Amino acid sequence: MKIVVIIKQVPDTETKIKVKADGSGIETDGIKYVVSPYDEFAIEEGLRLKEKLADDSTVTVVSVGPERTIESIRTALAMGADDAIHVNDPALEGGDSLATARVMAKAIKDHGFDIVFAGKQAIDLDQAQVGPAVAELLDIPQVNVVAKFELAADKTKATVSRRIEGADELIEVSLPALLTCEKGLNEPRYASLPGIMKAKKKPVKQVDLAALGFNASEVGAAGSHVKILKWLPLPERQAGKILKGMETQAAVKELVRLLREEAKVI
Amino acid sequence: MANEVLVLAEQRAGNLKKISLELMGIGAELAAKLGADLTAVVIGNGVEGLAKALGAAGAKKVYVGETGEKYYNTEIYTQAVSDLIKQTQPSVVLAGATALGRDLTARVAARVGAGLATDCTELRIENGKLVMRRPVYSGKAYIELESTAPVAIASVRPNTYGPAAQDASRSAEVVKIDVKAVTPRAVVKEIVKTAGDKPDLTEAEIIVSGGRAMKAAENFKILHEMADVIGATVGASRAAVDSGYAPHSMQVGQTGKVVNPKLYFAVGISGAIQHLAGMRTSKVIVAINKDPDAPIFQKADYGIVDDLYTVVPLLTQEFKKLLAE
Numbered sequence A: 001m002k003i004v005v006i007i008k009q010v011p012d013t014e015t016k017i018k019v020k021a022d023g024s025g026i027e028t029d030g031i032k033y034v035v036s037p038y039d040e041f042a043i044e045e046g047l048r049l050k051e052k053l054a055d056d057s058t059v060t061v062v063s064v065g066p067e068r069t070i071e072s073i074r075t076a077l078a079m080g081a082d083d084a085i086h087v088n089d090p091a092l093e094g095g096d097s098l099a100t101a102r103v104m105a106k107a108i109k110d111h112g113f114d115i116v117f118a119g120k121q122a123i124d125l126d127q128a129q130v131g132p133a134v135a136e137l138l139d140i141p142q143v144n145v146v147a148k149f150e151l152a153a154d155k156t157k158a159t160v161s162r163r164i165e166g167a168d169e170l171i172e173v174s175l176p177a178l179l180t181c182e183k184g185l186n187e188p189r190y191a192s193l194p195g196i197m198k199a200k201k202k203p204v205k206q207v208d209l210a211a212l213g214f215n216a217s218e219v220g221a222a223g224s225h226v227k228i229l230k231w232l233p234l235p236e237r238q239a240g241k242i243l244k245g246m247e248t249q250a251a252v253k254e255l256v257r258l259l260r261e262e263a264k265v266i
Numbered sequence B: 001m002a003n004e005v006l007v008l009a010e011q012r013a014g015n016l017k018k019i020s021l022e023l024m025g026i027g028a029e030l031a032a033k034l035g036a037d038l039t040a041v042v043i044g045n046g047v048e049g050l051a052k053a054l055g056a057a058g059a060k061k062v063y064v065g066e067t068g069e070k071y072y073n074t075e076i077y078t079q080a081v082s083d084l085i086k087q088t089q090p091s092v093v094l095a096g097a098t099a100l101g102r103d104l105t106a107r108v109a110a111r112v113g114a115g116l117a118t119d120c121t122e123l124r125i126e127n128g129k130l131v132m133r134r135p136v137y138s139g140k141a142y143i144e145l146e147s148t149a150p151v152a153i154a155s156v157r158p159n160t161y162g163p164a165a166q167d168a169s170r171s172a173e174v175v176k177i178d179v180k181a182v183t184p185r186a187v188v189k190e191i192v193k194t195a196g197d198k199p200d201l202t203e204a205e206i207i208v209s210g211g212r213a214m215k216a217a218e219n220f221k222i223l224h225e226m227a228d229v230i231g232a233t234v235g236a237s238r239a240a241v242d243s244g245y246a247p248h249s250m251q252v253g254q255t256g257k258v259v260n261p262k263l264y265f266a267v268g269i270s271g272a273i274q275h276l277a278g279m280r281t282s283k284v285i286v287a288i289n290k291d292p293d294a295p296i297f298q299k300a301d302y303g304i305v306d307d308l309y310t311v312v313p314l315l316t317q318e319f320k321k322l323l324a325e
């Protein structure tokens, strides 16, 4: 099987986000980038599938992003992916999810695919759009927020469980399909030292727009359907009323009073 | 053809979800500003009856699509909604940022070429156009977007807007829409409940979450007791989940659920940035922690510095007394 995993490089969850004074974006100095956490579940599931099949199946990582993205691609290769496609072109700058998905879908199609794993959402803009958009553009079914995955013996379909509010949907999906991965699906492995060494020699295909057959008007800001008007910092939160050094009973009474009379939430 | 603000009304098992009425509320506001008609679409099995409630909530027209299928299906709904959008060309489409809404809108937007903003926490009209505000970087900043395509689709975080007023004297014209025979390649076979009858964390108005300090699954009992008194849903931090005190479906945060209640209790939770990522938009945050320097107190509107094992049972008693009045 041709197993494809799409991963995005994003700022580490600890990153302090500072909006530029003119609202045009965020300060990027000093940001540490990582593989988006949900994409780690996608990589792991791809690897587990390959290991289970134990045939000539391959796991290919595809990522759209600037130069620095290569580090995250190497992380995925160090975990065990076989090869990668890095789509990088200055014209992609400022593209929305749909523009990214368009490029991604073409790269995946050119490579060939039987199953595509993505993250539930990338933790930068938290949009949760690229997975379903890629599925639509590839004309394959999607299952979002997958917490369990099992390939059927005949390899033409899979049984998956998708998390919804207060319940799980048990879904039968025919392949090829795209699945977006949720925490709980698996425990992603760490890259081993030999894995990291091997990753350095694994093939990473660098692809630009011309190679995919796009022109600049189809991607980036020009190929997008939404435009970011501005970025806003969080509003300042007023200092809270913290009750300390009081007798517990009195503090509890006061808290309840505040919740009822001041906050009016009880 | 009149311009429309179209609400994707969500139902489960034939019941309208609360988010649908919240969307009708903000939808009416936007429609008035745009001089557009407020309409709604509801899809499912035997759902025509829901048109009444949507009419009372202000819909002028309700499009009804009968699928004959018991459960939600991505491909069937995508086809029906996309066909409707292509036909009626609403300038604004609203959906819930729910499991269903997230699944559906991304696919529909790609199909019809609409400008989509997911998980919005503020919508307004400026210069005749919809401005969509949404949190990014797990709530550490916001962006405002507009659609550059003729159709804007916004999915709205539950509990962001109050429900539309219901007025039984209002009614909607019911328009049946074709649900084309798509043979779906992914089919829901069964829905397995994973939680009790309480609202899901993502929809709950009050949440009581416990952290590592709960020390054992049994100790969550005191949180459940308090939650039962005030009608809350119980959540957990990742440390509590990873330690096996609570299932992942209860986790709030970066790699758990993003919640938006009016009242959030963080009990024995330190307030790590990844926990804040899931609950930062809560209207009122209450922290109970014995460490006065716990970062959660920086974000809390109210707090008690004390041992949770003495505070929580007393709080439960106080709430009981208050609510009995």
Ligand SMILES: Cc1cc2nc3c(=O)[nH]c(=O)nc-3n(C[C@H](O)[C@H](O)[C@H](O)COP(=O)(O)OP(=O)(O)OC[C@H]3O[C@@H](n4cnc5c(N)ncnc54)[C@H](O)[C@@H]3O)c2cc1C
Binding pocket: A013, A037, B210, B211, B212, B213, B236, B237, B238, B239, B240, B251, B252, B253, B254, B255, B256, B257, B267, B268, B269, B270, B271, B272, B273, B274, B275, B278, B288, B289, B290, B291, B294, B306, B307, B308, B309
């Ligand atoms: C990629 C990534 C994703 C993550 N995702 C999430 C996520 O989704 N959700 C999440 O919550 N975390 C997440 N985390 C973990 C996060 O960084 C913290 O480790 C976690 O939130 C800590 O949980 P806690 O506050 O319960 O535990 P602790 O940080 O250990 O805090 C326990 C608190 O309880 C207090 N306490 C102890 N005993 C008592 C008592 N008797 N009475 C009162 N107070 C008491 C202590 O003072 C302390 O403040 C993530 C981390 C990473 C790296």
Ligand SMILES: Nc1ncnc2c1ncn2[C@@H]1O[C@H](COP(=O)(O)O)[C@@H](O)[C@H]1O
Binding pocket: A006, A007, A008, A009, A036, A038, A039, A042, A062, A063, A064, A065, A097, A100, A104, A117, A118, A119, A120, A121, A122, A123, A125, A126, A127, A128, A129, A130, A131
């Ligand atoms: N630029 C990208 N390159 C590769 N994969 C991406 C990219 N953007 C998004 N994805 C994938 O799509 C998922 C959802 O991303 P998003 O829609 O941005 O929240 C991510 O978890 C990734 O699996």
